[in-house]
Amino acid sequence: MSKHHVLTTINGEPTEFLCEPQLTLLDVLRDELRLTGSKEGCSSGDCGACSVTVDGRLVCSCLMLAVEAEGKSIQTVEGMATGHDLHPLQQKFLEHAALQCGFCTPGVLVASKALLERNPDPTETEVRYWLAGNLCRCTGYDKIVRAVMDAAAEMRGATP
Numbered sequence: 326m327s328k329h330h331v332l333t334t335i336n337g338e339p340t341e342f343l344c345e346p347q348l349t350l351l352d353v354l355r356d357e358l359r360l361t362g363s364k365e366g367c368s369s370g371d372c373g374a375c376s377v378t379v380d381g382r383l384v385c386s387c388l389m390l391a392v393e394a395e396g397k398s399i400q401t402v403e404g405m406a407t408g409h410d411l412h413p414l415q416q417k418f419l420e421h422a423a424l425q426c427g428f429c430t431p432g433v434l435v436a437s438k439a440l441l442e443r444n445p446d447p448t449e450t451e452v453r454y455w456l457a458g459n460l461c462r463c464t465g466y467d468k469i470v471r472a473v474m475d476a477a478a479e480m481r482g483a484t485p
């Protein structure tokens with residue numbers, strides 16, 4: 326099958342790849358570009374483990390064809406830290422022990438970042454609703470929610 330040439334931007338870096346038309350963005354991220362932070366939990370849009378943003382919108386990369394990345398700006402979990410400096414959300418997830426197996430964690434982090442870019446001061450209910458599409462089998466969600474609330478406070482410069 327002939328391959329398509331795709332020009333895109335991933336985590337701020339101009340990126341190009343060749344892919345077969347049926348491949349998902351998640352396939353290409355993981356298998357071609359070796360960005361394995363995005364996880365494949367269900368392949369059907371149900372778990373959120375593959376979450377990325379595309380032009381600022383939260384997307385399940387398992388539901389998007391890789392060819393649709395042409396001309397878009399993709400952000401993955403690999404783009405959250407700045408060098409060795411973790412994003413505040415990553416730091417708070419560590420401090421609150423908001424992960425266990427970690428399989429859901431990249432998607433939860435990407436989704437939480439997307440939330441705080443839209444709403445820097447969410448209520449707990451808003452955090453829980455926003456993250457309803459990110460399934461976690463381990464933590465019971467409380468520590469995740471606390472970490473997101475704490476990161477939001479820190480990013481606002483507020484005393485938690």
Ligand code: FES
Pocket residue numbers: 364365366367368369370371372373374375376385386387388
């Ligand atoms: S792997 Fe994409 S939503 Fe589960």
Ligand code: FES
Pocket residue numbers: 423424425426427428429430460461462463464
């Ligand atoms: S930490 Fe294991 S699925 Fe969330």
